[in-house]
Amino acid sequence: MGLNRPDPHFDWALDGTGHDRSQTAYRLIVRHGETTVWDSGKVASEQTQQIAYAGHALVSDRYYAWSVMVWDESDEASDWAETQYFRTGLMQPEDWHASWIARYFVLPVGREAPNDNLYDNRWQARPADHLRRDFSSRTKPVRATVYVTALGLYELHLNGERVGEDVMAPGWTDYHQRVEYQSHDVTALIAAGDNTIGAMLGEGWYSGRVGHNQRRAGNHYGGRPALLCQLHLEYADGRIERIVTDESWTTSQGPVCYSDFLMGELYDARLELDGWAEPGFDASRWQPVEVFSPDPRPPRLEASRAPQVREIVRFPGRVLHRAKTGGYIYDLGQNIAGYCELQLSGKAGDRFTLRHGEMLDGEGELYVANLRHAVATDHYIARGEGRERFKPRFTFHGFHYVELTLPEGISPESVSLTGIAIHNDLKLTGAMRTGSPMVNQLISNIEWSQRDNFLSVPTDCPQRDERYGWSADAQVFWKTAGYVMDVSAFLEKWFEDIAEAQLPDGAFTDVAPSKPLNPYRLTAQPGAPGWGDAPVILAWQHWLRYGDRALIEKHYDRLVAWLKHIADANPDHLRINAVYNNYGDWLSIGPASDRTMVATAYWVHVVDLMARLSDVIGRTDMVAHYVAQAEAVRAAFMKAFVDADGRITGDTQTAYLLALDFSILPPELDARAGQHLLRKLDEADGHLQTGFLGVKHLCPVLSDIGASTRAYDLLFNETYPSWGFSIVQGATTIWERWDGWTEDRGFQSVNMNSFNHYAYGAVGEWLYARVAGIDWDEAAPGYSTICMRPQFDRRLGWVEARYDAPTGRIESQWRIEGDVVTWTIAVPPNCRAAITLPSAPLTLVAGDRPLPVAGKDFALGSGRYTISLSI
Incomplete structure (x- = not known):
């Protein structure tokens, strides 16, 4: 519904019966009307993702149709896929003819609200503005498209009908730099003759309250909402007429006496303006709008990258x-x-x-x-x-x-x-049920904390005076998030926010968009270890899940600048100079992890990832640079924090989790670190003691070191602190703090105690990847190979899971009866499964055909299989 670039990429997934099915060729066609603008011809390739457009130049403000057919392993052709459509946006600045319009700051006297005691607006939140314009269409257009956005929030109307289903549009960006616009096909709403277009404007993130700095709770970007709208009417003779926001529009206030994210809304239905967005409405007492240029400069206009709220x-x-x-x-x-x-x-x-x-x-x-x-x-x-x-x-x-x-x-x-x-409105891609009602509630809590916080940006919480896009919260949760929803476009949008917030010295920020956090600072707040590192981690995970190089290529130089920022500040390869911010393992329970150790461990991790990202996009010169830097930081970490017995400074669960999952230690010390981790669990009476940065690694590392039973112990724990503890208290979302409420202390400090905060829901990746056994393979991004290493446990009883990967639907179900596990999997066409089991199978059946199998490690092609093994 609007493209920002002339070279879109195309994906498809495959389905089919039988086993070992694969694509050997494809043909992709793109058309505008009856004109073919690209016919790839038959291309010998198994690729189904990120096929770059290579046809005639795409034109702004046009519909295009596309479809694809494929050939299988026997060179048999499929039917054409059902036709899909996309529309280019207004891809060039000169495509825009509309002006920003808003209510004048100084207004003539208009209709006022009734003078009674029903109004309490001590916060001085602003009323919502109504804006309208009448226009005439000589005949009904064959196509009508509206492009619309706001500084603030808007709701668009045509001839009395609401346009679209979006709420809180156009979403949150740094309005000083960029605003996203939305596109709608409104052909059915336009009549021959008289028509009216109108909009309501609210403050939203632009001039309303967001964040916890109450001295300047609003007006982060400007003092009044504004509208930009351009309606294209295309007639049968090819003529295009544009109805745009300009000085011909008028404005009035109505029933929304104020509306603010933090304060709420006051709606007085006695002030409703019946028919205000319909022809024939008497707007003679409405006021003229002001055409103005936003300060300090008009923002870039770009099409929405993700589905709207x-x-x-x-x-x-x-x-x-x-x-x-x-x-x-x-x-x-x-x-x-x-x-x-x-x-x-x-x-x-x-x-x-x-x-x-x-x-x-x-x-x-x-x-x-x-x-x-x-x-x-x-x-x-x-x-x-x-x-x-x-x-x-x-x-x-x-x-x-x-x-x-x-x-x-x-x-x-x-x-x-x-x-x-x-x-x-992101597509739900994963579903999982088990034999444990408590675990099922945990899965639901994870999903709902994601739903409630994926609102324009991945926020920390939706209820209090904050609602920021904190980067560490997101990066520890992102692998889980990708199982629950298709987060590809959502991340592309948020990466633009992250990039725009980056500081001149290369520092990424703690939150993005960054404007409302500490608005009295001359610059935004630089990112802490684990927070500022998030873009590197997110880019790597985006590559592994979606096989998409474009995001890496676009933002690579920014990632390089962040690594240089860290290295320049810490020439001795210990990340000591993170004094601008260092939260450590935020909100951990029990012994605190050494913050410099945590910071240096994260430095090792992101340098390793930068070497891999550099290799992905062919920057071989930088691969060697980052490999050498990683060796130096590892050596410094070992010298400063690790003794001969593998004990790490601070001696915390998180210390060993980071060292093991980031592959910091030499192989001979991995086993010792694993033993120390188990000792720390024992010392905590089998309970977790991790914070935001440690929790993601807890169950995966236990599975990696052969202690999956201990991971399950943590999963089933219902006493404080644990995931189960909050569920016993009736939680339907993930809490911000393990001790958000306890029997002996009641509620935690009111200063920071959200009950809807997804970070600790990072255990979801272990549930999908290791309990169900649906994981990506780092050697084959995009789920062309599925790494399937399920962890079975009698206490769970059974699992049913599915994931709609970019390559197709993956299924995994297992059930334990007696001493036998029966595991059924479905592998999409064109994919393979790399299987690792705790013991060699007793039987392996492809459909109804037995297959020979030897050992615990083997590979399978596409199709449905049933495997039985003893436990």
Whole structure:
């Protein structure tokens, strides 16, 4: 729905019956109307990913259709795949003819809100603006496309109809540098004759509140929202007419008296402007807009890279009881990011108030102390005309419970309350169920923390006065995230935010976009070890999952600059000079890991990855550079932190996890470090003690050192601290802290205590990769080879998992009965599975055909197989 570049890449996945199926050739065709702009011809290749366009130059503002056919291992041709479509965007600056428009700062007197005590706007959040323009179309166009964006948030209307399903559009970017626009086909909404286009504008990330610096909670990028819109009407004779934002538009305020991410929304239905986006509406009292150029310069306009935020899942609210405040407590049954929809009847002026929270306190009251300065309260003032419906437009909250305060005389039985979860509409790619209800709840909690925090950027939490895109939270979770959803385009978008936040000295930042964090600093906050390192790690994981070189090639020089920034600051190869920030193993429990040790371990890791990334894009000159640097940093690490017995400074679980997973130690010390790790688990009575940086490595490393039973022990643990502990307390998302609530201490400090924070959900990668046995192969990116090393455990009983990889659907199911495991797998065509089992199979069946097998390690081609083995 809008391309930023003239050379798109094409992917497809394969399906088919039988075994050892493969693609030997393909033919790809791209058409515009009846014209073929590219016909690849029959290309002898097994490649199904990242096929670069090589046809005639693509033109802005056009629809294209494409399809592909393939030939199999017997040179038999498939049918053509179902035709798919894409549209180019406005790829050149000169394609834009619209101007930014906004309400004047100094306004003539207009209609004011009723002067009563229903309004409480102590935060001075702004009303939403309505903007409109009438236009005429002599005949109905054969095609109508609208390109639209905002500084702030927008909702677009045509002839009284809402355009699209996006919410919180256009999403969060550094508006001083770049704004993403959205494209919509609106042909069906345009009539011959009179038409009206209109938009509502909210503050959002642009001029509203985000972040926890209350001295400057809003106006991070500008002082007022603005709209940019360009409607293209294409007629049968080929003529194109453009309706653009300019001085001919007018503006007024309406029922949204204020709307702010942290404060909430106040909607007075008595102020509704009936028919405001329809022809014939009397706009004679509306005010002219101002055409202006954003300060300090107009941002770049680029098409959206990822699907937008939309309403995804609805949860009916259930009344629990009446609160001491007089309101009614509703339970959604799930902690979500989004808002509520009310259906109600009332008198004109009746106020309905919604307060949102994640938890209830010990007396059943709504717990909101952990929201800090976020008010998270919505108000609806009734119009008094029959059944009314309300849901906020330009705010969202993180909540499991809602306190609804009703006007006198109205009972909760007459009101319908529904929670609506919103997030970027990314395709769900993975699903997993097991024989353990607790583990199933953990899998659900991981997915919902991802859903609730994948909202334009991967945020840390959706509820309090923060909601930043913290980079370490994302990098430890990213492998898990890729199992749950297709995160390819989402990462490409966020990588642009990361790149734009990079500082002149090469430092990446802790968060991206970085503007609202510490806004009084002259520059953004440089990234800490594990945080600033995230782009290198994310680029590597993107390559392994999607086989996509483009992101590496585009941002490679920025990654080089970050490594140079570290090396220049630490000439002795110990990462001591990270004084700008060093969080260590953030929020760990028990003994704290030495921060310099953690920082240096991460330096080894990212230098190793840079050598591999350099090799991927053919930068052989840099491979040698990073290999040598990695050797030097390893040597410094060994000298500074490791003794002859493999004991590492700090003697923590995380110390041994990082050293083992980052391959820092010489082989002769790996076994000793593994023993120390097991000792640290024993000293903690079999409990984890890791923080954000350590948790990702815990179960995978235990499996790698042959201690999968200990990994399962941690999985099934239900006492503090553990994943199971929060589930026993009723958690439906991942907590920020292991001790967010405990029986002896109650709630943790209100200064930082989110109950919806995905970082500790990084265990999800172990569940998919090692429990189910669906993992990538670093030697064959993009899942052309699937590394299948399942870890069986009687306590789990059975597993059913699937993952829609870029190459096709992978399935893995196993069940233990007595002393025998029966494992069924499905490998997509054109792929192979590299199998590693704890013992040689008893039987191996391809469909209904037995196959001979020798040993625990073997490979299989595509198809469905059933394997049995003793445990």
